[in-house]
Amino acid sequence: MAGVAVCATLTTLTAVTAVTAWSPAGAQTAQAVPSESGAAGAADVATVARQVTLPTGERVVLDERGGVAGVISDAGSGTDRAGGQELSVDGYDTLTRDGETQVIPHSARAGIEDGTLDPGAFNVTNPGHDLSSPAGRDAAETATVTVAPTDRAGEATASWYARVMDLETWERTYVEPTGPDDVTVDIELPVGEYAVYALVDRLEGGEAVGGDWLLMPHASVTGDTTLDLPAAAAKDIDLTFEDEPSASSSMTIAWEMLPPGADTGFGASLSTPGQLPGGIGTAQLGEPSEAYELNSSVYKRVMDGEREFHAADARSEGFYTGLTLHTDWQDMARITVEAGKTLKGDRGFLLTTPSVNFSVWSEDTLLPIASEVYVRADDILWEHSFRATNGAHGAYTTGEMRHRPGEERRETFNTGVFGPVISTADDGLFRSGNTLHGAVSLLADGAGHRTWDPSGEGEALYDGAVTTLYRDGQEYATAEGPIDFVEFEVPAEEAEYRLVTSIARDSTVSSVSTEVVAEYTFTSAAGQDGSVPAYAVRYAPELASDNTSPAGESVEVPVTVQGSAAGADPASLDVTVSVSLDGGATWTETPVHDGRITVDNPPAGGSVSFRAEVTDQDGNTLTQTIIDAYRTR
Known part of the structure; x- marks a missing residue:
């Protein structure tokens, strides 16, 4: 696996999750970084149990509870806009209902739409059963819905995409302009309750340099209607570090909607690799319905050689309409994370991840390895881990821990003596x-x-x-x-x-x-x-x-x-x-x-x-x- 970028996810998927890495919406492409979207601030770590190969060749990694821990394609199919790093998948959508899980890569959409691929074949729990078909609704009761985003100046634009989620069936409708004159798009939907989210590009000289991610958590469709999605309502997401290095960075913004008391819901995350010159903004347009709670999170990582900087924020009620979060040195903990080797030529990688929604990429390298990790030390829990990519393909983790501002500690992985452990009440x-x-x-x-x-x-x-x-x-x-x-x-x-x-x-x-x-x-x-x-x-x-x-x-x-x-x-x-x-x-x-x-x-x-x-x-x-x-x- 030398030189292959590896996506690592440690949370259990309990939601319908659309995962998208930022790319110009007008280009009608979505390089997606696999991520897991659980309730913000309440990630659930689970052990990976097995893999399922999809008809399109991607491998879905399932944890011991049947949740999706990631989707892997060894060949790689995308490019990190910041540094040319090879990505491992092109994006996927996940639907979970009644104990079954269906994972559809974006690369399979065309085949499903033209009938050459059976959507039920992407059910990794019960192959052949299509979870995406509408359930229990009269399809004759439809209305024309006009999706109408506008840019930050309030002008109509054709550089956007949107997704409309049925709040009853969790069926997702993809909405994208097909040409430069399609500033609005009409779709036919059953009468009912919906959530809508959209990415509207920020343009300079006709080129996308950033974007605004908009979430309308509740739209009631009782007849023909227009859904206005104004990017002017968005405010910037601005996460910074004191003396922040000019280095490779990435940010993930996520939200999830759950029925009160439920552990399944749906959500989406947007990954923005690199420094977007035009920035990224967010806005919540309206309130969720009483049938759903809305949680959100944001996470930023800066990689500077053997130094890493991490900050995260979580919101238990609502989605962000902008966020400014600056982290000083005095706000951070420093953790020296290192990993040894058990064979000559061993390869692996280190990860630091927050307890909130995240999507993390790391490229494996020859062992041993070490990194100085700086994390914002507040209410967010952090987990440090190591994964080997050859030899003993094991993974080791600290579990989630809370760091203190000014704390210094060392975590050493993959160095012996390896043997049994009984150190907690669960052992x-x-x-x-x-x-x-x-x-x-x-x-x-x-x-x-x-x-x-x-x-x-x-x-x-x-x-x-x-x-x-x-x-x-x-x-x-x-x-x-x-x-x-x-x-x-x-x-x-x-x-x-x-x-x-x-x-x-x-x-x-x-x-x-x-x-x-x-x-x-x-x-x-x-x-x-x-x-x-x-x-x-x-x-x-x-x-x-x-x-x-x-x-x-x-x-x-x-x-x-x-x-x-x-x-x-x-x-x-x-x-x-x-x-x-x-x-x-x-x-x-x-x-x-x-x-x-x-x-x-x-x-x-x-x-x-x-x-x-x-x-x-x-x-x-x-x-x-x-x-x-x-x-x-």
């Missing part, structure tokens, strides 16, 4: 009724960042994984995959259990943590819902960015035991650590003093492996093995 082993399940993230990096597979293919993180459950000394069940992705139905009666979960990775995936095994023993019965006693052992040697330690030196390795057992006293645990210098063929018990062990590193090119045995005062045990925890140089 560990659990019993729910007669179901045993768990979440121990066998490949969390050295900082404890949990990993997931953004490709949705699972095996990209490892070559093989298996979990086996033993009950009263007998093998009870085996499932492919680590414990995070499997569960077991067990009898209600009390029994002694042994659960063994493991992953393996060969040299094409990773040079470290090539095998990770966690073996737990515990007693469980029905009525004991909640956390099952379980532990994880974390190691924190000082490693270089390529996950190596100096050959032939004695190094101290901090050792920490994490536990999910309620009320467990770490001081009461019996902990034994052993070290192997031959890939696990032989082991030497190594004493733990003051939470540390001392390891005599082997010659260059060797590896160090760890095995820990933990027993608590109730007899519950963990045996955890990490083969090739780090290598020597």
